[in-house]
Amino acid sequence: MSTILIIEQILNGLQFGVMLFLMAAGLTLIFGVMGLINLAHGSLYMIGAFAAATVAGLTGSFVLALMAAMMAAAIAGVLIEVLVIRRLYATDHLDQVLATFALILIFSEGTRWVFGSFPLFLNIPDYFSGPVTLPGGIEYPLYRLVLICVGLLVAGALGLLITRTRIGIQIRAGKDDHEMIAALGVDISKLYTVIFALGAALAGLAGALVGAIQSVQVGMGEPVLILAFVVIVIGGIGSIKGALIGALLVGLTDTLGGVFLPELFKLFMEPSAAQASGSALSSMAIYILMGVVLVWRPAGLFGARK
Amino acid sequence: MIRESNLNALVLILLLAVPLWAVFNDEPFTITLATRAVIFALAAVGLNIALGLGGLVSFGHAVFFGIGGYAMGIFAHHAQTYTPVMEVPFLIEGTKSMPVIWLVAMVTSGFAALLIGLLSLRTAGVYFIMITLAFGQMLYYFSISWATYGGEDGLSIYVRNEFPGVNTLVPINFFAICFVILCLVVLLNALLAKSPFGLALNAARQTPQRVQTFGLDPTRLKLLAFIISGVVTGLAGALFADLNRFVSPTMFSWQMSGEIMIFIILGGVARLCGPIVGAVTFVMLEHFLGGLSDYWHIYLGALLLIVVLFARGGLVGLISGREIAHD
Numbered sequence: 001m002s003t004i005l006i007i008e009q010i011l012n013g014l015q016f017g018v019m020l021f022l023m024a025a026g027l028t029l030i031f032g033v034m035g036l037i038n039l040a041h042g043s044l045y046m047i048g049a050f051a052a053a054t055v056a057g058l059t060g061s062f063v064l065a066l067m068a069a070m071m072a073a074a075i076a077g078v079l080i081e082v083l084v085i086r087r088l089y090a091t092d093h094l095d096q097v098l099a100t101f102a103l104i105l106i107f108s109e110g111t112r113w114v115f116g117s118f119p120l121f122l123n124i125p126d127y128f129s130g131p132v133t134l135p136g137g138i139e140y141p142l143y144r145l146v147l148i149c150v151g152l153l154v155a156g157a158l159g160l161l162i163t164r165t166r167i168g169i170q171i172r173a174g175k176d177d178h179e180m181i182a183a184l185g186v187d188i189s190k191l192y193t194v195i196f197a198l199g200a201a202l203a204g205l206a207g208a209l210v211g212a213i214q215s216v217q218v219g220m221g222e223p224v225l226i227l228a229f230v231v232i233v234i235g236g237i238g239s240i241k242g243a244l245i246g247a248l249l250v251g252l253t254d255t256l257g258g259v260f261l262p263e264l265f266k267l268f269m270e271p272s273a274a275q276a277s278g279s280a281l282s283s284m285a286i287y288i289l290m291g292v293v294l295v296w297r298p299a300g301l302f303g304a305r306k
Numbered sequence: 307m308i309r310e311s312n313l314n315a316l317v318l319i320l321l322l323a324v325p326l327w328a329v330f331n332d333e334p335f336t337i338t339l340a341t342r343a344v345i346f347a348l349a350a351v352g353l354n355i356a357l358g359l360g361g362l363v364s365f366g367h368a369v370f371f372g373i374g375g376y377a378m379g380i381f382a383h384h385a386q387t388y389t390p391v392m393e394v395p396f397l398i399e400g401t402k403s404m405p406v407i408w409l410v411a412m413v414t415s416g417f418a419a420l421l422i423g424l425l426s427l428r429t430a431g432v433y434f435i436m437i438t439l440a441f442g443q444m445l446y447y448f449s450i451s452w453a454t455y456g457g458e459d460g461l462s463i464y465v466r467n468e469f470p471g472v473n474t475l476v477p478i479n480f481f482a483i484c485f486v487i488l489c490l491v492v493l494l495n496a497l498l499a500k501s502p503f504g505l506a507l508n509a510a511r512q513t514p515q516r517v518q519t520f521g522l523d524p525t526r527l528k529l530l531a532f533i534i535s536g537v538v539t540g541l542a543g544a545l546f547a548d549l550n551r552f553v554s555p556t557m558f559s560w561q562m563s564g565e566i567m568i569f570i571i572l573g574g575v576a577r578l579c580g581p582i583v584g585a586v587t588f589v590m591l592e593h594f595l596g597g598l599s600d601y602w603h604i605y606l607g608a609l610l611l612i613v614v615l616f617a618r619g620g621l622v623g624l625i626s627g628r629e630i631a632h633d
Contacts, residue, residue, distance in 0.1 A: 037432060087615055093432055094363055098571045099614040101564050105607030113601050226443060226560060233436045280451035287444040291425060294437050298429040 004138050009259050010252065015144045017251025018151025022206035023228035024235070024243040025158055026199020032238020033174045034192055037093055039100035040080060041203055041228065042221025043107035048073040048204025049211035049220060050111060053120040062125035066208050073204020074197040076107075081196040086189070104222070112218045119215035122208070147209055154202065155244050162240055171195060175238050227254075230286055234293045236303025245301060250286050257282035310626040314579040318492075321586065322485060329478050337477040338549070343589040344484045345546045350569035350581030351491055352538030357567070358576030359499060360531035361511035366422070366438030367566050369445050370536040372558035373418055374411035374543025376449065379461040379553035381407050386464060404469040404483070408544055415540025416533050423532040427525050439560060446558040460554025467548055474548075484545055488582070491538055496578055498534070507531050539566070572613055574620030583621050 027041050051072035056065035080103060088096045124143045131139040162168040170191055173181040182188040207221070214220070231250050235242025262278030269277070293301060308316070321344065328336035349371055356362040384391045384400025391398040401407065426437045450458050466474045474480050498504045510517045510524035517524050547553045556562065565588070573584025591609070595602035617624045 031432070037435070084611060084615070091614075093435060094357075094567075094571060094575065095614050095618075097363075097365070097435070097564075098568060099611055101568065102607040102610035102614065105603040105610070109601045109603040109607070113604070222560075226439070229436055230440060233433060233440075237432065276451065276453055280448055283447035283451055284444045287440040287447075290440045291437065291444075294429055294433060295425050298433060300433075 009256055013252035013255035015147050016255055017248040018148055019206050019210050020231050021244050021247035022202045023224055024231040024247050026202045027228050028232040028243045029195050030199050033195055034089055037096045040103035042225030043104055044073045044200045044203040045207035046221040047076050048207030049216040052208030053122040053216045056122055069204040069208030070201040074201040077196050077200025081193050108218050119217035122211045122216055124212045230290045234290055236300030239302040242302030253285050253289050257285040308626050313626050317579045317582055325481050334477050337481050341481045341484055341549055343586045344488050345542050346585035347582040348488050349539045349542035349566050350585050352535050353566050354570050354581045356532050356535035359507050360528050363435050364438040365435045365563050366442035367539050368442050368558050368562035370415040370539040371543035373415045374540035375547035375553040375557040377411035377414055378407050378544040378547040382463045383461050402467045404467045411540045411544035412537045416537040419533040419536025423529045442560055442563050446555055449555040449558050463551045574622035577622040580620055580622045
């Protein structure tokens with residue numbers, strides 16, 4: 001267990017965390033402002049990845065692929081918002097869960113129908129591939145560093161958007177009292193569509209970025225979706241800051257737990273038993289984290305307490 | 307419009323008639339399908355006690371379904387390998403007897419529901435949905451990494467478990483066992499809804515403050531409902547494992563929780579027979595649409611959307627109109 005390994009794993013955890021943040025940011029806005037549980041957010045992630053893989057295959061350009069991913073996810077987001085989701089704002093969570101679950105079925109099977117069951121591949125562009133040497137002689141894949149930077153940049157930009165711009169003011173106001181801002185002359189239904197498109201585009205971007213290090217396949221969105229829910233619940237629903245902190249916590253817990261818990265258990269157990277129980281515990285670690293946070297603070301770390 | 311009580315009777319009669327017809331026409335697969343529907347219905351009736359009566363939207367009922375399944379899997383596995391389940395602190399032998407396995411399934415899922423409920427009921431609304439989901443995922447990953455009992459591959463049981471005096475290997479007999487249990491639980495559900503506890507629970511869902519001023523603790527009422535609900539779904543899990551003679555981590559998956567919830571919403575929340583109608587419809591759709599197209603999930607999704615958007619109150623609500631006040 002060397003320092004280099006520890007730093008590498010921390011970077012891996014960060015990279016995982018910021019990608020979760022891209023997913024969680026949209027979810028937490030959609031939930032915070034519209035009060036909607038959107039299970040189909042994982043499908044938007046998948047759509048982004050498939051769009052990126054297709055465009056990269058056609059044009060060979062990674063930048064175009066990323067733009068296509070965001071566009072495709074945003075368009076799909078606007079479509080489902082206008083056709084389905086809009087009718088669900090006034091209903092209870094149960095109906096929202098069922099309707100967006102239905103959307104997952106439609107999107108997943110639709111994608112399987114169009115692209116087949118085999119995974120697609122999206123290559124890391126040449127200028128981002130290969131390792132870089134960090135100070136201290138650590139070799140680390142450049143692309144993962146790029147992911148961390150992109151994630152942090154998006155987080156910063158989103159923070160500015162929320163706190164400094166007119167639309168950000170409207171989003172925050174919508175979160176607190178949507179009737180009041182409608183009375184003040186803001187077109188609330190347009191605002192909702194814009195937020196939905198923004199969240200969808202971020203999910204699509206995450207899908208495309210992660211798609212280059214994993215395979216692009218049907219059903220890739222749901223595991224990430226569940227983790228993103230864990231993130232926003234830990235962070236407190238509706239809070240971008242909470243989503244960022246929650247995402248980093250979840251990313252680091254998951255990555256470090258998987259590596260270090262088995263090692264930790266080896267201190268007082270036989271190696272094979274330690275490996276088994278360590279990895280069992282580490283796969284549950286983030287859910288335990290979430291349970292602890294909710295029991296300690298039932299509305300998450302940065303959630304509004306009523 | 308058919309009155310709901312008549313509809314309930316009709317549903318149960320139909321559910322009994324189809325497999326009986328299948329016996330005379332020698333169609334064992336239809337009986338298996340009907341048994342599957344009955345077991346799913348039982349799981350959903352269980353969730354409906356928490357969800358319909360108590361207003362507790364649990365997205366983690368696969369926990370109890372899975373616990374029931376693994377209770378059956380573990381005991382039968384030890385019985386077929388002639389090894390004890392545990393030796394310290396006291397000896398527990400494996401068993402192939404259904405009633406014993408059911409008891410174990412019900413006690414363990416009840417205990418799990420107590421623990422999960424105690425923690426989860428501190429939260430409400432969407433946080434409750436998410437924390438129950440988290441517990442489901444916790445057990446899902448635990449079962450995957452539990453190598454002693456098959457890990458990701460699950461456990462296969464060679465021969466169906468035994469019930470005293472009944473040959474369970476005959477499909478219709480096993481169906482009969484499941485059907486009787488379902489009827490008993492539906493009866494229990496009906497009695498529960500009318501009992502002082504059910505009325506208090508109903509009130510606790512609508513206006514917890516008022517219940518509190520009457521000196522009742524809404525959280526305790528909900529906890530009790532959650533436990534009863536978990537016990538019933540756990541029993542369904544044990545039967546489901548026996549039907550397939552197989553348990554695997556998928557019984558714990560969040561899709562399973564989602565499906566149990568779908569049965570209820572499809573049929574009608576808080577309706578006595580809503581979960582049954584939902585489960586039967588789902589199994590039928592799965593069978594017929596699955597035969598039509600490989601991509602039948604698209605049609606299922608579209609149908610669910612239509613039900614949510616246009617048929618509030620589910621199928622039962624569509625047929626017999628709104629009569630139960632449900633918020």
